Amino acid sequence: MPKRSDELREKLIGLGQGSTRKSYYPELRERIQQLELFRALLESAGDGVLLLAADTLMVLDANGAACRFAGLPWEALTGRPLAAAFPELAGWKPHLTGLTERPPQDGPRDRAWPLADVLHATPPPSGPPPVGGEERRLIRQPAPGADLWLELALKRHDIGGTPYVSCIARDVSERLRAEEELRESERKYRALFEAANDAIFLIRDGLVRDANRRACELFGRPMDQLTSMAPRDLSPPVQPLGGPSPQQEGMRIAKALAGEPQFFEWTHLRADGTPFDCEISLSRFTLRGEPWLIAIIRDVTEQKKLREIMVQTEKMMSVGGVAAGMAHEINNPLSAIAQSAQNLQRRLAPGVRDNEAAALMSGVDLERVQHYFELRGLAKLVTNIREACGRAAEIVRHMLDFARRSDAERAECDLAALLDRAVELAENDYDLKKRHDFRNIRIVREYAPGTPPAECAATEIEQVLFNLLKNASQAISQKVYPEGEAPRIILRVGVQRGAPGMPGGADGVVGIGDGRADADYVRIEVEDNGPGIDERTRVRVFEPFFTTKPPGEGTGLGLSVSYFIISRNHGGHILVESQPGQWCRFTVLLPAARRAA
Amino acid sequence: MNDYELRKFVAPEFVFGYGAAGLAGRHARNLGASRCLVVSDHGVAAAGHTETVLATLREEGIACATFLGVSENPRDTEVMQGSELFRAEGCDAIVAVGGGSPMDCAKGIGIMVANGGHILDYEGVDAIPKPMPPLVCVPTTAGSSADVSQFAIIRDTPRRVKIAIVSKANVPDVALVDPLPTLTKPRDLTAATGLDALTHAVEAYASNAHSPVTDMFALEAIRGIGVALFDVLDNLHDRDARARMALGSMNAGLAFSNAILGAVHALSHSLGGMLDLPHGECNALLLPFVARRNFTAAPQRYRKVAEALGVADALSAPDDEVRDALFARLSDMRRRAGFDKGLAQYGVTREQLAELARMALEDPCLSTNPAPLGARELEELYAEAF
Numbered sequence: 001m002p003k004r005s006d007e008l009r010e011k012l013i014g015l016g017q018g019s020t021r022k023s024y025y026p027e028l029r030e031r032i033q034q035l036e037l038f039r040a041l042l043e044s045a046g047d048g049v050l051l052l053a054a055d056t057l058m059v060l061d062a063n064g065a066a067c068r069f070a071g072l073p074w075e076a077l078t079g080r081p082l083a084a085a086f087p088e089l090a091g092w093k094p095h096l097t098g099l100t101e102r103p104p105q106d107g108p109r110d111r112a113w114p115l116a117d118v119l120h121a122t123p124p125p126s127g128p129p130p131v132g133g134e135e136r137r138l139i140r141q142p143a144p145g146a147d148l149w150l151e152l153a154l155k156r157h158d159i160g161g162t163p164y165v166s167c168i169a170r171d172v173s174e175r176l177r178a179e180e181e182l183r184e185s186e187r188k189y190r191a192l193f194e195a196a197n198d199a200i201f202l203i204r205d206g207l208v209r210d211a212n213r214r215a216c217e218l219f220g221r222p223m224d225q226l227t228s229m230a231p232r233d234l235s236p237p238v239q240p241l242g243g244p245s246p247q248q249e250g251m252r253i254a255k256a257l258a259g260e261p262q263f264f265e266w267t268h269l270r271a272d273g274t275p276f277d278c279e280i281s282l283s284r285f286t287l288r289g290e291p292w293l294i295a296i297i298r299d300v301t302e303q304k305k306l307r308e309i310m311v312q313t314e315k316m317m318s319v320g321g322v323a324a325g326m327a328h329e330i331n332n333p334l335s336a337i338a339q340s341a342q343n344l345q346r347r348l349a350p351g352v353r354d355n356e357a358a359a360l361m362s363g364v365d366l367e368r369v370q371h372y373f374e375l376r377g378l379a380k381l382v383t384n385i386r387e388a389c390g391r392a393a394e395i396v397r398h399m400l401d402f403a404r405r406s407d408a409e410r411a412e413c414d415l416a417a418l419l420d421r422a423v424e425l426a427e428n429d430y431d432l433k434k435r436h437d438f439r440n441i442r443i444v445r446e447y448a449p450g451t452p453p454a455e456c457a458a459t460e461i462e463q464v465l466f467n468l469l470k471n472a473s474q475a476i477s478q479k480v481y482p483e484g485e486a487p488r489i490i491l492r493v494g495v496q497r498g499a500p501g502m503p504g505g506a507d508g509v510v511g512i513g514d515g516r517a518d519a520d521y522v523r524i525e526v527e528d529n530g531p532g533i534d535e536r537t538r539v540r541v542f543e544p545f546f547t548t549k550p551p552g553e554g555t556g557l558g559l560s561v562s563y564f565i566i567s568r569n570h571g572g573h574i575l576v577e578s579q580p581g582q583w584c585r586f587t588v589l590l591p592a593a594r595r596a597a
Numbered sequence: 598m599n600d601y602e603l604r605k606f607v608a609p610e611f612v613f614g615y616g617a618a619g620l621a622g623r624h625a626r627n628l629g630a631s632r633c634l635v636v637s638d639h640g641v642a643a644a645g646h647t648e649t650v651l652a653t654l655r656e657e658g659i660a661c662a663t664f665l666g667v668s669e670n671p672r673d674t675e676v677m678q679g680s681e682l683f684r685a686e687g688c689d690a691i692v693a694v695g696g697g698s699p700m701d702c703a704k705g706i707g708i709m710v711a712n713g714g715h716i717l718d719y720e721g722v723d724a725i726p727k728p729m730p731p732l733v734c735v736p737t738t739a740g741s742s743a744d745v746s747q748f749a750i751i752r753d754t755p756r757r758v759k760i761a762i763v764s765k766a767n768v769p770d771v772a773l774v775d776p777l778p779t780l781t782k783p784r785d786l787t788a789a790t791g792l793d794a795l796t797h798a799v800e801a802y803a804s805n806a807h808s809p810v811t812d813m814f815a816l817e818a819i820r821g822i823g824v825a826l827f828d829v830l831d832n833l834h835d836r837d838a839r840a841r842m843a844l845g846s847m848n849a850g851l852a853f854s855n856a857i858l859g860a861v862h863a864l865s866h867s868l869g870g871m872l873d874l875p876h877g878e879c880n881a882l883l884l885p886f887v888a889r890r891n892f893t894a895a896p897q898r899y900r901k902v903a904e905a906l907g908v909a910d911a912l913s914a915p916d917d918e919v920r921d922a923l924f925a926r927l928s929d930m931r932r933r934a935g936f937d938k939g940l941a942q943y944g945v946t947r948e949q950l951a952e953l954a955r956m957a958l959e960d961p962c963l964s965t966n967p968a969p970l971g972a973r974e975l976e977e978l979y980a981e982a983f
């Protein structure tokens with residue numbers, strides 16, 4: 001074992017293990033291997049990689065993917081301009097700086113040629129400057145089968161004092177296709193969203209962030225207004241079904257956010273402040289990690305009205321049946337009473353042979369009996385019985401009518417003309433004249449042009465309209481009008497498309513027809529500005545014998561009769577709406593006559 | 598010792614002669630340089646030698662960056678600054694123009710850019726893993742011989758010691774030994790570097806690792822320098838005398854780079870590291886004392902040295918006479934060259950001697966000194982030179 005100093009001496013005089021001159025070769029070999037490895041990596045890369053001469057954009061080298069994109073073998077691609085690989089680039093020059101200059105060869109390598117300058121391009125004459133001296137370009141590259149979309153990234157490099165440009169070609173066809181599909185899908189869902197017949201809100205953090213067209217229609221507000229509001233801003237302070245709106249809304253939203261979908265009835269307000277009923281389904285979904293709510297708002301005003309009509313119809317049909325049955329049963333004893341009263345009168349009348357004979361046999365002077373009757377008013381009593389029987393019979397006849405189809409003759413009628421005739425009748429009606437002069441009421445006619453006729457029994461419909469006018473005038477007579485307001489009846493005639501149950505009035509669906517092409521119903525409205533009726537009255541107003549008038553003022557059958565004429569005899573609908581204290585509106589819908597094909 | 602023990606001889610490709618410096622561009626280009634870091638110092642640059650070399654490089658189309666921040670005893674920090682500049686400028690070759698300082702610094706820079714880390718990591722022998730970039734040396738002083746040697750001496754500033762980095766990787770690719778630049782050297786520098794070269798030759802010849810090949814260069818150097826140095830000092834503008842000095846210095850370099858040195862350099866490195874004293878003057882001061890001390894360990898060697906320096910009867914007189922005559926000759930040469938200060942006059946205190954000796958003991962040059970010397974002997978040598 002040599003001493004440390006001996007070892008040191010061995011190395012000093014060049015005889016140590018590592019005391020030889022150093023060679024670059026091992027490192028060179030390592031670098032060559034690295035380059036070969038790098039080349040192999042480049043070859044296996046999916047992106048095309050091209051090395052270009054900076055001044056001529058001549059291809060100096062290219063990897064396999066670049067050759068594949070260009071459709072040329074390496075030998076054919078190298079030594080040719082870049083446009084030979086990508087025809088779309090013919091005549092194109094990248095905006096990278098100093099492509100035709102060479103860096104200075106001499107002098108200290110100072111700031112005159114900093115790397116940053118080499119890499120940073122001057123901005124092109126227009127458009128944004130390329131980022132970091134890199135220029136990107138999307139080209140369409142013809143290829144067998146489908147064309148390719150290539151994204152080229154060109155970058156300036158300065159290697160060993162010589163400028164080069166690297167060009168990376170990335171096949172983005174698949175990405176572009178996927179993006180297009182995504183856009184397509186977005187368009188599809190947007191279309192679904194917009195085409196929905198229900199209003200849809202997308203809600204985040206309690207505020208509406210998106211709304212569809214139907215929502216704008218329903219709420220009567222433009223999109224930009226809706227998208228800054230909370231649902232509570234679109235609701236009355238208190239919900240008719242109970243609770244302050246903000247509190248109820250908070251509860252629903254909290255539950256929905258907790259993952260419990262909500263389905264409930266709600267009252268919203270239109271922009272003008274009128275309430276409308278709706279059914280809301282509220283559920284949560286997640287978008288980019290944030291909780292959103294989707295609210296589907298269905299306007300159920302129409303549905304509610306339809307349901308009401310159905311209930312009404314059912315009730316009326318059953319009441320009508322009962323009434324008719326009763327009438328039928330009452331009719332026989334009533335006939336017997338009437339018959340007996342008539343016979344009583346006849347058998348007391350002098351100058352009748354059988355009466356004279358019976359008087360003679362019983363020793364009674366008929367003249368004296370007559371005199372007694374007169375003294376005691378018996379003749380008048382019998383007449384009363386007969387008159388009462390007559391009135392009862394009239395009622396019974398009406399009641400029987402509830403359950404009987406009329407056989408009156410049907411014809412196509414112009415409802416506006418019928419309505420005018422009913423007005424005329426009312427103006428000349430003795431009763432109406434007597435109690436409240438119909439002529440003092442201002443009649444406003446809003447007849448939409450192009451209303452088709454309806455197939456109906458003119459006299460029956462006339463009677464119905466007369467009843468409605470009479471009803472209106474009676475109502476008006478019970479209201480004390482304040483200064484500046486005067487009795488008025490609005491008459492409307494128009495068409496309605498679609499189911500009954502749609503809102504009426506000035507903003508309603510009374511539409512302008514175009515002859516008879518597509519109307520489902522002819523719609524007649526009689527609207528008075530009398531005291532109106534409360535909800536409890538409204539739902540019973542068509543029931544037989546239901547009346548709010550003092551006893552003796554009418555039978556309470558007029559509206560019932562009207563109801564059966566319209567609904568049973570004509571397959572139409574009669575509805576009533578009211579704003580208590582403001583107005584009351586009866587609406588008659590008769591199926592529009594259809595032109596024979 | 599047998600003359601046929603294993604010995605190695607390493608030398609760079611070199612060109613000697615008038616105008617050799619003008620070949621720098623050609624050689625750098627042939628070595629593949631495209632952008633050179635030229636390492637020099639302000640004195641050399643002021644004399645115009647740096648610009649001469651830069652011009653030849655530019656003529657060959659080689660771009661250059663210049664680094665002049667080198668002190669007399671090149672420091673680790675200067676090496677680090679130079680290698681930073683090399684990297685920042687994207688250089689691929691180094692050209693050193695000047696004396697031992699720029700050349701040692703250039704070697705340090707080369708080591709750094711090829712191997713990374715810190716220059717002090719490579720202290721010692723054969724500690725450089727990777728070869729450095731191409732290095733061309735254009736010496737402007739006839740003395741240090743860094744242009745042909747495998748030595749690089751760097752001052753470790755925090756520790757205040759000179760460290761030796763010795764490796765075959767330190768041998769430059771090309772040395773362009775041109776006597777003409779040495780014409781501008783002032784008298785004292787000429788004297789100091791000349792005595793350093795003489796010390797190289799004497800230590801290499803007396804080295805326990807000498808070989809027949811190094812002996813040729815060493816003896817030839819001693820003979821040449823012994824005469825040429827005083828011819829030059831008589832007439833600083835004597836071109837041929839300058840050329841003989843340059844040749845002697847180069848011969849001494851080829852000898853000591855392979856046969857290595859001895860106690861003079863070990864003691865002198867310690868002084869330069871701790872007190873930043875001039876290398877050549879320290880050698881000149883110590884050489885007579887070390888030769889006297891070593892004489893008995895290698896009397897035949899020192900007789901030949903004495904003979905080469907013109908001491909009468911050097912081969913035949915008794916050992917102690919020759920020893921004293923050699924001591925007198927070496928001391929006389931130093932005085933004639935203009936140096937007569939002792940260590941005390943250089944600012945060294947007696948208290949520092951033990952520490953200086955302790956550091957000298959660590960110096961690799963001590964391993965080829967013909968006599969094994971311990972710390973006490975080294976301290977005694979300092980004391981003799983006090």
Ligand SMILES: [Fe+2]
Nearest residue numbers: 741793797876
């Ligand atoms: Fe030296």
